[in-house]
Amino acid sequence: xxxAKYSKNVNARSVIRDLFEYSKARAAEIGADNVFDFSIGNPxxxxxxxxxxxxxxxxxxxxxxxxxxxxxxxxxxxxxQAIAADLNxxxxxxxxxxxxxxxxxxxxxxxxxxxxxxxYGTGDEIITFAPYFPEYNVYAASAGVRxxxxxxxxxxxxxxxxxxxxxxxxxxxGILINxxxxxxxxxxxxxxxxxxxxxxxxxxxxxxxxxxxISDEPYREIVFKGFSVPYVAKFYxxxxxxxxxxxxxxxxxxxxxYVAFTERCExxxxxxxxxxxxxxxxxxxxxxxxxQMVAGLCCGETADLSVYQRNKDVLYRGLIxxxxxxxxxxxxxxxxxxxxxxxxTAFCERAKRFELVLxxxxxxxxxxxxxxxxxxxxxxxxxxxxxxxxxxESYAK
Amino acid sequence: xxxAKYSKNVNARSVIRDLFEYSKARAAEIGADNVFDFSIGNPxxxxxxxxxxxxxxxxxxxxxxxxxxxxxxxxxxxxxQAIAADLNxxxxxxxxxxxxxxxxxxxxxxxxxxxxxxxYGTGDEIITFAPYFPEYNVYAASAGVRxxxxxxxxxxxxxxxxxxxxxxxxxxxGILINxxxxxxxxxxxxxxxxxxxxxxxxxxxxxxxxxxxISDEPYREIVFKGFSVPYVAKFYxxxxxxxxxxxxxxxxxxxxxYVAFTERCExxxxxxxxxxxxxxxxxxxxxxxxxQMVAGLCCGETADLSVYQRNKDVLYRGLIxxxxxxxxxxxxxxxxxxxxxxxxTAFCERAKRFELVLxxxxxxxxxxxxxxxxxxxxxxxxxxxxxxxxxxESYAK
Numbered sequence: 109x110x111x112a113k114y115s116k117n118v119n120a121r122s123v124i125r126d127l128f129e130y131s132k133a134r135a136a137e138i139g140a141d142n143v144f145d146f147s148i149g150n151p152x153x154x155x156x157x158x159x160x161x162x163x164x165x166x167x168x169x170x171x172x173x174x175x176x177x178x179x180x181x182x183x184x185x186x187x188x189q190a191i192a193a194d195l196n197x198x199x200x201x202x203x204x205x206x207x208x209x210x211x212x213x214x215x216x217x218x219x220x221x222x223x224x225x226x227x228y229g230t231g232d233e234i235i236t237f238a239p240y241f242p243e244y245n246v247y248a249a250s251a252g253v254r255x256x257x258x259x260x261x262x263x264x265x266x267x268x269x270x271x272x273x274x275x276x277x278x279x280x281x282g283i284l285i286n287x288x289x290x291x292x293x294x295x296x297x298x299x300x301x302x303x304x305x306x307x308x309x310x311x312x313x314x315x316x317x318x319x320x321x322i323s324d325e326p327y328r329e330i331v332f333k334g335f336s337v338p339y340v341a342k343f344y345x346x347x348x349x350x351x352x353x354x355x356x357x358x359x360x361x362x363x364x365x366y367v368a369f370t371e372r373c374e375x376x377x378x379x380x381x382x383x384x385x386x387x388x389x390x391x392x393x394x395x396x397x398x399x400q401m402v403a404g405l406c407c408g409e410t411a412d413l414s415v416y417q418r419n420k421d422v423l424y425r426g427l428i429x430x431x432x433x434x435x436x437x438x439x440x441x442x443x444x445x446x447x448x449x450x451x452x453t454a455f456c457e458r459a460k461r462f463e464l465v466l467x468x469x470x471x472x473x474x475x476x477x478x479x480x481x482x483x484x485x486x487x488x489x490x491x492x493x494x495x496x497x498x499x500x501e502s503y504a505k
Numbered sequence: 506x507x508x509a510k511y512s513k514n515v516n517a518r519s520v521i522r523d524l525f526e527y528s529k530a531r532a533a534e535i536g537a538d539n540v541f542d543f544s545i546g547n548p549x550x551x552x553x554x555x556x557x558x559x560x561x562x563x564x565x566x567x568x569x570x571x572x573x574x575x576x577x578x579x580x581x582x583x584x585x586q587a588i589a590a591d592l593n594x595x596x597x598x599x600x601x602x603x604x605x606x607x608x609x610x611x612x613x614x615x616x617x618x619x620x621x622x623x624x625y626g627t628g629d630e631i632i633t634f635a636p637y638f639p640e641y642n643v644y645a646a647s648a649g650v651r652x653x654x655x656x657x658x659x660x661x662x663x664x665x666x667x668x669x670x671x672x673x674x675x676x677x678x679g680i681l682i683n684x685x686x687x688x689x690x691x692x693x694x695x696x697x698x699x700x701x702x703x704x705x706x707x708x709x710x711x712x713x714x715x716x717x718x719i720s721d722e723p724y725r726e727i728v729f730k731g732f733s734v735p736y737v738a739k740f741y742x743x744x745x746x747x748x749x750x751x752x753x754x755x756x757x758x759x760x761x762x763y764v765a766f767t768e769r770c771e772x773x774x775x776x777x778x779x780x781x782x783x784x785x786x787x788x789x790x791x792x793x794x795x796x797q798m799v800a801g802l803c804c805g806e807t808a809d810l811s812v813y814q815r816n817k818d819v820l821y822r823g824l825i826x827x828x829x830x831x832x833x834x835x836x837x838x839x840x841x842x843x844x845x846x847x848x849x850t851a852f853c854e855r856a857k858r859f860e861l862v863l864x865x866x867x868x869x870x871x872x873x874x875x876x877x878x879x880x881x882x883x884x885x886x887x888x889x890x891x892x893x894x895x896x897x898e899s900y901a902k
Contacts, residue, residue: 109678109714110772112624114782118775154569163795164561173550176756212609212760212789219788227509228649229626243788250786252625281506317506359573361794362608375507378515385511389647391612391633391640395798397758398560 110132112398122131123471124148131465137362138463141488144492145160145465145484149442150288153416155358156409162402175401179394181209181384183366185406191366194407203368207376209383210395213365214326214352216387218284219247221348221367223386224379225281228252234322234332237274238473239444242481246282256280260474265294265435265444267304276311281307282320282348284405285505288327288337291445291472291479293420295331299337305344312346316341321347322489327409327440328358332417335438345372348379353403358411362399416441419482419489426493441483444469452478456501466500513701520868521545541889542735542862542881545838548879552755552814553806554769559799568867569687572798578781580607580763584801586865588763591804596736599861600765604773606780607792610762611723611749612782615681617646618719618745618764620783621776622678625649631719633681634664635870636841638721641681646736651675657871662691662841664701675709679717679745680705685724686733688876689841690817690834692728694899702741709743715771718744723762724837726753729814729832732835742769745776750800755808759796813838816879818888822889827897838880841866845900849875857901859892 124147131145143318166175180187188205195203211217226232233254236244240257248255258276261268276398283304287296296304308319323340328351331337348369370378420437427434427445434445447455452468455476459466469477481491513581521544528542563572579585592600608614623629629653633641637654645652654674658665680701684693693701707714725748728734738744746765751757766776791798817834824831824842831842844852849865853875856863866874879886 109622110775110779111621111783114621114779115772115775117782118778150575152570155573159573160564160569164564167557167561173755176758178547178757181670215788215790224511225506243785243830246785247788290623294792358570362574362795363782363790366799372808375512378512381509381515382507385514386508388640388643391616391644393610393612393760395756396760396793399793399795456605493590 110275115420120451124467127465127467130460130483133461143463143465144488144495146480146482146492147465147467149481150359150483151355151411151441152485153359153411153413155411156406158406158409159357159359159402160175163357163398166398169244175419176397179397179400181387181392181394182380184397184400184404185397190404191407192369193411195368197408199342201339201341201370203370206380207369208368209380210367210388210398210400211367212392212395213363214324214350214394214441215243215247217350217352217365218244218322219251219366220318220383220386221350222223222247222253222282222284223251224348224382225322225388226251226253227261231279232281233279234282234284234426235272235280239265239289239469239477241286241290243475256306259472261381262446262474262477263435265289265292266296266300268302269307272307272437276319278315280319281313282322284322284324285340288437288439289442290327290332290440291467291469292435293440293442295337295438299364301338301340301343313428318346322350323347324330326350326352326355329493330416330441331414331439332420333439337375337439339464341368341370345370346374353407356410356413357403357406358391359399363396364399364403390480415486416483418486422486422493423480423482427496428496432496432500433455442484443480444474444477447476447478447479448500460501461502464492464495464499507630508886509727524862524864527857530774540860540862541885541892543649543879544862544864544879545882545890548757548808548838549882550754550755550808550810552808553803555618555752555803555806556756556799559802560795562832563795564698565652572795574794576794576797578784578789579777579793580792580860581794581797581801584697584797588765588804592765593713594805595740597667598738598767600767603777604766604768606764606777608764608784609789609792610751610760610764611721611747612640612644612747613789614747614762614788615641615719615721616648616787617780617783618747619644619681620649620786621745621779622717623648623650626842628676629678630674630676631681632669632677636651636662636686636866636874637870638683639863639868639870640685641764654870659843659871660832660876662686663693663697664707666700669704673716677708677716677804679719681721683717683721683877684833685727685836686839687724687796687837688839688864688866689832690837690839691832691836692734692835698735698740705741712797717888719831721747722742723747723749727810727813728836729817729834735837738765738767740773742767750804752805753807753810754800756796760793761796761800773871779844812883816881817874817884819883819890820877820879820886823891827890827894829893829897838878840879841874842877842879844875845897848872849873856896858899859896861892861896
């Protein structure tokens, strides 16, 4: 006799999981080289060499009990200071260590922020924008909070402010954004961020209480030529910046992230303790020690992310040439074109005939689209163009 | 405007935190050598050498993308198999990898188990026994579950079965035990575990549904001569065994633990998915990759834990000789004697006059006692006996 909540879903199928199984089985049949699996968003580039050299150095120079002891719940002071200094250098900010709360990746950062802003079962709500990372639903539901999704503005993947205006309410405690975006690769322009900031400041005044932006930025460092990612906290004081080193340093398995907030933020004096309270509720005792230190030492570095630029260039051009509509990705390693029939699931099913493994957009709150995770070898992306072309032609017949 | 729940507690004092600050300040005044800080339960011994050699070997031999990639949510298959094999060797069990769910330490294991057994706000309850680890309150409350605490059986720190019988109800979904125990160091005898198993089997029959034991065993490997720790799952099929490598391998900062369940367990077919659902709700994406692999390679080892035996021998004998009543610790690095006045807080306050930093038992649900964390250098434990003697004499006057 187990939890009804968790027991009832044990036989639920996961689209991504099914695709993974399909892809593995198909690779066994025709060879992995001939299957174009674009379903999984795992970083494909190695971490910077410094990641390994610093880890080995710490292991050889420090006392093991000092390396592997309990770090304090909010993070190791020197690491928090290093991250603050790096953010100040990059963004002209003035963070200090006490503005940084270390977390077990960006997922933990986002879920701590949702809880820090809301109370279980009180009707508090968080707003986000489609297309969006589907785990946001899980984090909100488990915090006893409503997640209100604003439909996608599908011509640009910027923000539909009319829809936002119709949805925001005095129960809105936070606006959860993700730019550069998974799954669309879209980057909010400075104009979008400014307009959002002005809109929220007006609503804060109208409602007489703060509305925070939770800015989920794990892809911040993967930005393509011609694009730039506005640093949201520069434009809006009540911003909780959620970050992970999974993508920029290519160490997703080590689970190192943080929440940052400036001193301009309304609740700057208590936010660290409030975040710690939320983390404690979820038994996050602390962030893994060795790689927390390594991240502090390497936070000014990035992996060689140029393959994502080259893949994006080749893939985006190829898709447009083959007749797909696709908002140009400004960052990440995702593209999110329109499917060639309204039912994206049927489209992705047909794509398998051409050995393309793609994810329907429905799960990201945006029907009629599909996600391509192009964190794949360049040669494979190049070879896939022919497949995308044949897939498009199959619809032209 | 932040969460009311988390905002209201930001100025709450923490007894342990206050003691930590006191101890630091006092060390600055009279020198750290002269302060006997027994307040913090951090492992004091280095991890086995193999921990470092295996970490360095993996970093040099494996592709960095393979080392640091996302591990699957339930854990790396080879690690789970290694842990299963180690448990089988130690306890004559027949686990396989699919019976092991990797977690970010034992805290995460316990909180996943509480959630796996209960539903938020339905009146489901978990029973535990004083003295107990106070974070259990946090984990239960955040899962929307009532934690019912059975008062301590203070002459032995075994189980008061009459009190348990009065408390258990059809809403009881789990019994949370912790043997060897923090804070008492007590180990449940085989007789106690057998009687608990029989009691629960009868109640399962009476209520017509299962009642699980959540067995929180992070101190399982720290056992003193003359004691042995019965492996609870051998005695009761519906046992969820929660473990952490923090103590046995002295790597608390790396956050590696697991939940294990045998195939005899009633819900063995769905437990892994149910635990994964609970973990997903708390945004536990996965367990840190490198030290998950290292734990898998080193799970048959332990750090040199003999200092805890020597410290316990010296301290326990010294306390008894000085006239304290103390249940002999069978394991861990804690002792939990009776305070020499009923108000343990006043007692611990007086202990500061003798430079002893001790934790009142009240926070562990057991008034009139105090916790000594003897994970300290041997010479310091030896020198502390004089202080404990003088403290006792101050009451005799």
